[in-house]
Amino acid sequence: MLNNFSDQTNNFPDQTKTNETIKIDANLGKAIKNRRNQLNMTQKDLADKLHISFQAVSKWENNESIPDSLTLKHIAEVLKTGSDNLLNENKINLQENINLENGSSKISWGNLYGIVTKDIQGDVGSIYGDIKANIYGNVKGKIVGSVNNIYGNVEGNILGVVNGNISGYVGGKLLGLIKGKVEKGVRGKVLGTIIGNGIGVGKNKTT
Numbered sequence: 622m623l624n625n626f627s628d629q630t631n632n633f634p635d636q637t638k639t640n641e642t643i644k645i646d647a648n649l650g651k652a653i654k655n656r657r658n659q660l661n662m663t664q665k666d667l668a669d670k671l672h673i674s675f676q677a678v679s680k681w682e683n684n685e686s687i688p689d690s691l692t693l694k695h696i697a698e699v700l701k702t703g704s705d706n707l708l709n710e711n712k713i714n715l716q717e718n719i720n721l722e723n724g725s726s727k728i729s730w731g732n733l734y735g736i737v738t739k740d741i742q743g744d745v746g747s748i749y750g751d752i753k754a755n756i757y758g759n760v761k762g763k764i765v766g767s768v769n770n771i772y773g774n775v776e777g778n779i780l781g782v783v784n785g786n787i788s789g790y791v792g793g794k795l796l797g798l799i800k801g802k803v804e805k806g807v808r809g810k811v812l813g814t815i816i817g818n819g820i821g822v823g824k825n826k827t828t
Contacts, residue, residue, distance in 0.1 A: 649693070649734070652707040654682040656700045670699045687734070690750050690766040690781075732762065747777065755785070763793065770801070779813065786817065 657667055664682070668675040671692070680686040688696060697703050732746040740754045747762030755770040763777035767784060774789035779797045786801035794809035802817030 649687055649707055650682040650684040653678075653696060653700070656702055656707065657682075660700060662700075667696075667699060671695055687749060733766075744773070748781070759789070764797070774805075778809065 653667075657664070663675075664678040665675045668678045671678075677686070681688055693707070697707060700707075730741070730743060730745045733741075733748050733750055733752060735750040737750065737752045737754055741752070741756045741758065744758040745756060745760055745762075748760060748764045748766050748768055750766045752766065752768040754768075755772065756768060757772045759773035760768075760771060760775045760777070764775060764779045764781045764783065767782040769783075770785035771783065771787045771789070773787075774792065775783075775787060776792045778793035779791060779795050779799065781797045783797075783799045783801065787799065787803045788805075790805035791803055791807040791809065795807050795811045795813045795815070797813045799813070799815045800817065803815060807815075
């Protein structure tokens with residue numbers, strides 16, 4: 622079963638953009654702070670309603686960490702808005718088609734937040750949002766949110782949900798749920814669940 626990750630925050634890396642690497646920065650901190658101020662709420666007011674510490678809210682607003690997708694939904698409810706509105710404050714609409722094809726070049730993206738509804742042709746960083754599509758590449762970081770099929774490897778830990786199969790291996794620990802199978806096994810500890818046929822899972826080694 623999945624653990625409740627609503628209290629978990631994740632490091633928010635510096636976001637840069639180059640010709641070969643495009644990183645998505647939803648800048649949630651600014652959006653959360655602006656909406657909180659509109660409602661005349663203090664950081665403590667918001668923290669109390671979310672049953673977390675005000676330090677966690679401070680870290681979000683200062684971009685020192687980000688909330689996971691479940692917590693983001695709770696934040697939006699308390700702030701009487703939608704998760705998409707918090708993401709879209711910076712004019713980033715992650716529901717649009719993300720087309721990573723660029724001729725024969727290998728495209729690499731950074732961390733993904735929010736909602737993505739179209740297939741991604743390339744590698745990505747960590748997944749914090751809801752990817753309602755497939756990834757035709759590797760996940761270089763961890764999965765905290767959800768994704769459909771991954772046609773590649775997952776280098777980090779899986780704390781969220783993979784709704785389909787992983788054609789490669791999982792390099793880190795499985796703490797969440799994989800509804801399909803892992804073709805090349807999980808190299809770290811399996812503390813979560815694999816519903817499908819996880820090849821090599823029984824021979825995992827501790828990381």
